Amino acid sequence: MTSATAVRGGDAGIGAPRPRKASGPSRGASPLVYLVALVVVGFTLGPVLYAVLGGFRTNAQLAESPAGLPNPWVLDNYIRVLTDSSFWSYALNSTVIAVVTTVVAVTFGLMAAYPLARYQFRWREPLYTVFVLGLLFPATVAIIPLFVIITRQLQLGNTWWGVALPQAAFALPTTIIILRPVLMAIPTELEEAAVLDGASRIQFFWRIVVPLSGPGVVTVGVLAFVASWNAYLLPLLLLQEDRKTLPLGVADFSSQYSSDTAGVFAFTTLAMVPALVFFLAMQRRIVSGLQGAVKG
Amino acid sequence: MTSVVRRSDAAPHTGTGVSNGAADRAPARSAARRNASARSGSGLRTALEVLFFVGPALALFVVFVVWPVARAVQFSFYRWKGFGPLEDFVGLRNYVTVLQDDVFVAAFTHNMVIIVLSILVQLPLGLAIALLLNRKIRGQGVLRTVIFVPYVLSEVIAGVVWFQLLQPQYGVIEGILGVVGIPGPEQGWLGTPDIALFTVFGVLTWKYLGLAVLLFLAGLQGVPDELIEAAQMDGASWWQVQRRITVPLLGPTVRTWAFLSMIGSIQLFDMVWILTGGGPANATTTMATYLINEGTKRYNYGIATAASVILFAVALVFALLYQFLVLRRDVAEADASARRGVR
Known part of the structure; x- marks a missing residue:
């Protein structure tokens, strides 16, 4: 798919060929950039991951320490849904x-x-x-x-x-x-x-x-x-x-x-x-x- | 939004047809061209072909878009509970009822608050993240994927997850904030009337910030390297480059985003319905939740459709004003710069 797109030049709906990616010579990344990136990733994925992991816990575990990891991991919830x-x-x-x-x-x-x-x-x-x-x-x-x-x-x-x-x-x-x-x-x-x-x-x-x-x-x-x-x-x-x-x-x-x-x-x-x-x-x-x- | 690049499609008709039987392909091609344009002109066949191609789409569109919209306008002039004939004509009384209903006025206000907050919060935040990410860093591709994940999830799924995270007492948000020493509100983040709307907005920001960042990053790719390099050679700092060159050049993208965000905020329904259902004490109603409530719970179809017509009118006014005040400037600027020569 990718190569076909490349051959035809430009994606659907975009008229002009895509301009070069802006990446000037002196635009390296500082630690700050990585920090921001990390915060953004955490903010974005946090709730999703929490839900995924939460599915591996019991309600008792969740009530006891809301921010904890599954301990022990339980498959029960997922099995219950999948057999429903x-x-x-x-x-x-x-x-x-x-x-x-x-x-x-x-x-x-x-x-x-x-x-x-x-x-x-x-x-x-x-x-x-x-x-x-x-x-x-x-x-x-x-x-x-x-x-x-x-x-x-x-x-x-x-x-x-x-x-x-x-x-x-x-x-x-x-x-x-x-x-x-x-x-x-x-x-x-x-x-x-x-x-x-x-x-x-x-x-x-x-x-x-x-x-x-x-x-x-x-x-x-x-x-x-x-x-x-x-x-x-x-x-x-x-x-x-x-x-x-x-x-x-x-x-x-x-x-x-x-x-x-x-x-x-x-x-x-x-x-x-x-x-x-x-x-x-x-x-x-x-x-x-x-x-x-x-x-x- | 509709100004998708329009290329001239028709054959330019430059083949004059003067060439008579020279050895190259030109005559044949211009003949074909004439032939094609002649066929385009021939009435009945073209009409039938157009009908064949456009007919199905047009039929679908008329039945499921045009007709319902027309019926919405019609219903809005009647008092109707959804059964029996449509005969209790009340003129504009449904509109008066809706506009005088404090709940609707509050709902409208909530829509406006969401619009304003989006511009005030998501725009700078999205812009800042896009600017910071617009450089060569490791894992950039992964980052872009990750940022976009919430946008792909349905509002319902996002809402259900956040509803659990925001539970009072045993929700993880309160747990985390408790560690830092910030006590959650007693009724919970979604249960306290003064806070609920802002909480909903927070979740919306989580869901839609990725779209803003993604669009801004795409816009940033259109900023020519030469400009930035030239500015750097003249001794401009990174900050100056962003402020004087990058952000101004990003104008059209930002305005497009703002438009989409506005239209989305005016129609806001799913997230509110899942998180609060419009409560507590109507603190988070929107125009859409209002009309669904009136329509599906109280069977006041006249009131509900009047509200939906008002919702449409609000969206239309916004779209027109925006087109008039903001997007027109883009066109004018584009014209001006075209006249000045490409810069």
Whole structure:
């Protein structure tokens, strides 16, 4: 992935080739810098590590010395969560909803971005503006009617689709805004060559545009996936019981067993593992995606 | 935010088509170009293709974004408990109710406090960390990864963990502060009305500082080395370089961050819902928690949607003001420097 990106030069959404890293000759690091770095790392990772370690302790240990290390280490809490079928059903729901959201948002977004980037037609800019304006409407604004529409008119209450489709819809603006310049950047010569070879624009889309927009697609895909994976408000209103996603499960567990601190830590830790693994694997994409979306 | 670099996409039409059958490829290419542009113009086929490509996205967008937003506006003019027909038209009375409700006014104030605190605390902190980290140090890659971890976790997970850390008496925060000799508030950090909002803000800072640092670091990479080297040759100290060159050049990045942070603060919901649920005694309500409370607990759909329309209006006013006052300056500056020649 990395080498492919390097060859194509520049990440998705970022127009200009990336400037050199600022690292002047006399910019070495002093001990102070390392100290600050250490404090920042401690502040950042402290709570996460505490939760991970807390899961290996008993409630008695936690009460006795809140800041201590596991002694002895207990696997009980983690085993309890891992053998709990509701944990796995939360994880399954989260995964399915995030995958559907991502696939729908990326497929529809890429298709829509294509004519908005490369066709000449009268309604192009107004149409683009409609999608851009979507950025101004967070799901919060429309949440009550969304709830009514999805549960009554569409009969999709408490289903995977009922959450995934609106999430994909709200991911469309970002997707299209990031993908449009990516598609614009595909050289005109390629299109001309394809036309000379007798390809229609639809064929050009499938054979050239889709393969060439790989890095951009990964970026918007990751953004949509992470947003869906972390979403709380919409699932909170729409999903019940065995359809709940991980964030809902975590919140439930935490309020039901709030005195079982060790259990809460174990549950939370296991719930954050998928997000962390995914982040580490996709780090470059997430970061470049955010920067690209923000740079403007 | 929307000004993603726009490259001219259309074929420049420089091929004049004068060349008639010379040995090179030019005629064929310009023919293809003419052909392409001619096809772009041919109405029906283009319209159908556009429909094919944009249709699905547009349908999804209309059903799940445009329609609900329109319905929100509609609901806000009715008294409606969520069942039966929508017939009790009350005009603007829901808006009056919301705006006169002390809880909503307090919620709005809390949103504003979070916005101001973010700018006052997270901006300098993020900037300082980014400046310090923007040099060759060992483990820089790891550092950037670590800093970003809280941002990737969901607000719910972060909130649940912090909720446990902040428990009164047996929470670890009180334990640590107790060692230093600072007693925690009696009702706990989240249970004391005067402190709760600031505690929530502290957790938000933990979660979102990484994003600020990351964006600022990206902005710093755009500062040309030559400028810094030149200043150093002229005898500028590290501090002077940062103050006179780096930070001013970081302006656009900072302003973009500030914009995102503002919009996020206006919509704040998840973290508050998990940490305090808006309590104690409505000390941490936000506009979003207010409208969810009205909508899902009291079934006052009219009131809730009126509040959501107000939330949108607030966000819009902020966005427009910001665009007008701050971002416009960036554009003007860019124009000016373009006219002056690239500096």
